[in-house]
Amino acid sequence: MARRTGSRRRIGVLIAVLAAVLIAALGAPARFPDLFGLALPFEAILPWLGAPIALLLIAALARRAWLGILVSLAAVVVWSFVFVPRIMPLNPPSASEVDATVTVLSQNLQGAAGDPATTTQAVLDRAPDLLALQEIDGESRDALDAALLEAYPYAERASTVGLWSTYPILESEPLDLGLGWKRALRAVVATPGGDTTVYVVHAASARLQGHEQRDQMLTQLTEQIQADGSPRIIALGDFNAGTDDRSFVPLTDLLVEPRQTAGGFGFSWPAAFPFVRLDHVLERGFDARSMETIPLGGSDHLAVTAELVPTQ
Known part of the structure; x- marks a missing residue:
């Protein structure tokens, strides 16, 4: 005993x-x-x-x-x-409180290994107001432009990332963010409720062998947003960082990531069995009516989409 x-x-x-x-x-x-x-x-x-x-x-x-x-x-x-x-499931504002909404969608296309054509058609079916794409390879670039032109008359690109909009893009600039080449951009879009500053980001890869470039990009993005006086900001894309990553957390001190409409973590990678959220939609000056992580096309990333209501 x-x-x-x-x-x-x-x-x-x-x-x-x-x-x-x-x-x-x-x-x-x-x-x-x-x-x-x-x-x-x-x-x-x-x-x-x-x-x-x-x-x-x-x-x-x-x-x-x-x-x-x-x-x-x-x-x-x-x-x-x-x-x-x-x-916890998202608690959206009631319909009576909504005057205008902005729908956004972000997708990493996985370059030539993905299926940009299928993704493009799926995007057109969902018809978001703002579309952010990452890993746009050279072979699919012209086809993407042609397929999206009618629905999205306004577009800007920085290397392998792009922003397509149904609303006028008033100004834009590519961003280096310390990477050494520009694969992020900042744009001002004339959205309902007032102009919105939009950041489209594809952070450098993060691996056990090294993630200094990604850390530098996230640090510089945080500093830029901290200095950005825009009342309405949307930052979206593939940040190559989970929600709890120490290099990503400072961004969530400045911007809000809405909860999922149906609840849950909203993991986005890998698409076959997601266990971490690398793709994000962050905002300031909005309330979220919906937030989803969805399969779209043949990428190894799920897409993230949100419906946002301006609050200021």
């Missing part, structure tokens, strides 16, 4: 220690050092830590390890505090 009690106590301590580590990871992920680039996948999978927390709680209950049960329950509370507010 004493041996069984001692074994239960040791298991309880082990479970409690593991649960405490998960609590620390959830409570202050940015404090974990970026050793060997591991902060990148670590921050990408933060929402998925609910699974090991549940397993620890089940194990503690099965062994009646009370210390493990208590600390695992604390981990459940912390996970819920961090993530439940994000995954």
Whole structure:
């Protein structure tokens, strides 16, 4: 009996220690050092830590390890505090409050490996007011322009990213953001309710071997938006960063990412089994009526689409 009690106590301590580590990871992920680039996948999978927390709680209950049960329950509370507010369904403004809306859609086409023609037709079927595309390869560029011209008479491009609009684009400029070549842009669009500044972004790739260029682009984008006095801003595209990525979080201190219409995390990559949200729609000066992550065409990214109502 004493041996069984001692074994239960040791298991309880082990479970409690593991649960405490998960609590620390959830409570202050940015404090974990970026050793060997591991902060990148670590921050990408933060929402998925609910699974090991549940397993620890089940194990503690099965062994009646009370210390493990208590600390695992604390981990459940912390996970819920961090993530439940994000995954609640969107509470849109009522129709009576809506005077004008702006619908937006962003899609990474995956270059020549994707299916730009199918994506273009799907876009035309959905008919967003603003369309942002990334990874536009040279072979599909002219075909995209021809297919979209009638529905989108206003368009701007910076290298492999582009913005198509049903509303006049009053001004635009390509953005380097420290990458060394321009694959982001800033445009001012005459949207209902007042002019809107739109940023279309395709951040540099982020890998374990290195993500300095992506970090630099996100830092410079944050600085530019911080200095941007526009009352209405929409930033959308492939940021190559999950919602909890330490290089992306400063952007969400300036702009809001609406919750999903149906709830959930809205993971967008890879399309076959999404486990991280790399594609985002961020805004300032709007309320969201809808926000969805949807399959569109043959890309390895899902598309993100939103319907926004200007508030100022």
